[in-house]
Amino acid sequence: MSLTQNFHVFAGVAESGINTFLKDLFTTRPHYLNYGSPAFVPANTVNATSVAAITFPGVPTGIQFAVSFGIPTVDLFPPDAGTLSPIPPGPNQLGLHTKVRLTVGCFTWNSDPGNDKRGQMVPIFVDLDVWALGQIVSHYFGPGTGFITFQLINVRIPGIKPEGLEAVIDCVIRMMLNALLENVQLPFHVLSAGVFQLILEQGPTIDQDQVEVWGDI
């Protein structure tokens, strides 16, 4: 079967290419992966994004926290042999694997007005293995312009008990990951290696461990 099938051009990026792109993107812009409230990240830098602490009445500094993801890797359908994912990708889906470190600034303070000793913050953290299931979303604006990005539809962090807690953590991580993945925009001109300006007619689809598009020039 020809690559172009019933179309005139075909472009495909293999799983390895997607992972190379992710590595280059997140190495260049690590602030997409690293977030922290001012106690951890006082200001926005290329390495980390500063976010507000969680306000809670009575906690003097608010709840300080940090979230740091590892560079994710994708597994395009069909799933890799021997994958450990609890939610391996089905047809036209991708699996995503990463790690996340959740850090909380555990703050203790003295509420006695006569005691002027300052509070102390001790960071405590947990590292979690994150498995996700997602799909490709296309944003096509015209010949050669536009990009593809990822959208997660499910996240699993195995081993958290009770199940209700896992559901809460899964949901929080899914929201965070989806938000950061909005920054992952792989332009169509990269899919075609810059050789031609694709007029998108079909795709993107995920098959044979690659993202595939078809069209004309």
Added chain:
Amino acid sequence: MSDIIAAADQTAATTLLHDAEATLGRLSKSGGGSLGPFVANYSASVSFSGGSVDLIPPNIIQLADCNVNYSLNFSFGIDLNDFLPSFCLPQICIFGWCTPKICISWPTVTIPISFSDTLTITGDFTVSAAQVGPNWIVSITIQSVPLLQFGAGTAALLAVIAAAVTAAVVWIPFIGPFLAGLADLVIAAIGIAGLTGLLGDIITPFISGLTFTLPPLPAKMLVLPAGGPTDPEVDVTITALGAAVQASDKNELVLSASIA
């Protein structure tokens, strides 16, 4: 497995080649050559257009009926004494006074010619990819010089030369009766063989080694432009690029890239 694969069928490959023809633009050169018994100096420019692509595995791109559009400006000198009879005014004596015998020496005239025409070529090209400096270049290079068929255009050029000869000598006194014959003599001296020989010498270098290139691919390929102080430019590096014609239910031009 390559990281990126791009494929084009024959229709798309034809479009890419037409883009490459336009990118190649107009090529020029100048020189001198033999035009029958004369020496001609010329400047020539050539452009390529049209044609259709036939992809032949494993590595042949056959380009059929590609137009070679050429324009010539050349000039050659003719010593009219080679063609016209010598012309002498006889000595005349009146009452003992005699005029000298005067013989006309015909000048050498320079004939300027401007001519444009199109011929078509069909040839086999091979495709290859190589890194040249900061770019990857996909080249489609002709394998051998096809037979250049100078047809109706050649006859038209002979007519242009005849008209130019006439225009170049019309000012010369006494030559009127010889003009038509002069043009015929010059054309006969040049001949079709002389003309196609010169045209072949001029056009062949443009065809020999003819290479069309696809748009250069920066080895450092921009993925995302810089978006501010915390968002530097994101690039990937093309570490390898291959190009080949692959056969399946339809033949395709396939580019494969590895990135890092």
